Amino acid sequence: MVLGGHAPPQGIEIRLMRKNGERFDALLIEAPLIDSEGRHIGWMGSMVDVTEQKNAQELARQQQERLQATARLVTMGEMASTLAHELNQPLAAISSYNTGCINMIGSGDMSPRELTGILEKIGKQAQRAGQIIRRVHAFVRRSEPKCEPVDLNAILREAVGLVEPDAERRGVNIQLNLAEALPPVAADPVMIEQVAINLIRNGMDAMANIPRAGRDLLLVTRLQDDMLILSVADRGKGIPPDVAEKLFAPFFTTKEEGMGMGLNICRSIAELHRGRLSFEDNPGGGTIFHFSIPVLT
Ligand SMILES: Nc1ncnc2c1ncn2[C@@H]1O[C@H](COP(=O)(O)OP(=O)(O)O)[C@@H](O)[C@H]1O
């Protein structure tokens, strides 16, 4: 390679053996020696032991891998608890429709038409449960986050569709104020949906103890400079300073059944997309979370 002039300028990596049989990685750099008249009069070679650099690289790679594995486990833990939560709704509905059917049959007071209607509802709920599971399945199978042009408003509408039954049950009124014709962002749609759902759920949780009539959750999207911003504003209890400090720490929760991973994961997802997650007091009570993500250029 060297004689033919094809040697890479950054050197050639080779594995060599010392006299004692020990092997090590080296970088071999060869350059022609040219005298003042431009004649090629010989070669200059240098050899560098790169064992340490290699070890450091390998270590960094392993650390990165472990980090990703941990992040995945944590995300899956969160997914599992979300899944349990989401599946509970269609299953509870199926169970109560089923009880209704049994009661009807028992009382002898039933028309086939009525019964068919209820059985159809049971089928719909079962399909919904199946959809929820397929979403998780698609998520788990994929090892790399996707990066595709994504319509933030569309994702948000879908997220709202998913939490709607929950919101109704809790008496939360979700309002959307979405900027029109937003440019796309480069993102993983499932992850962005997860951020939206987490922030919405937190907002609903925060309003659990205020009068039903005031449980308004406002979702806003807008374009600011080169970022799209999703804001989730609740009218809940707000965030006291001692809680604010630990808000994003893994496993920090003030809820009895909380896992404390939601905001930590949301922030990781924001950073993965070169965006940010922040919050501020909502003037007049409650909290606003802002999730920003750069537009696709
Ligand atoms: N919108 C909000 N209003 C008030 N407190 C909040 C809000 N969002 C999050 N928090 C606080 O941050 C904590 C951590 O949230 P999170 O990471 O989502 O975990 P979890 O919801 O499982 O508790 C919550 O337990 C709560 O105390």
Ligand SMILES: [Mg+2]
């Ligand atoms: Mg949460």
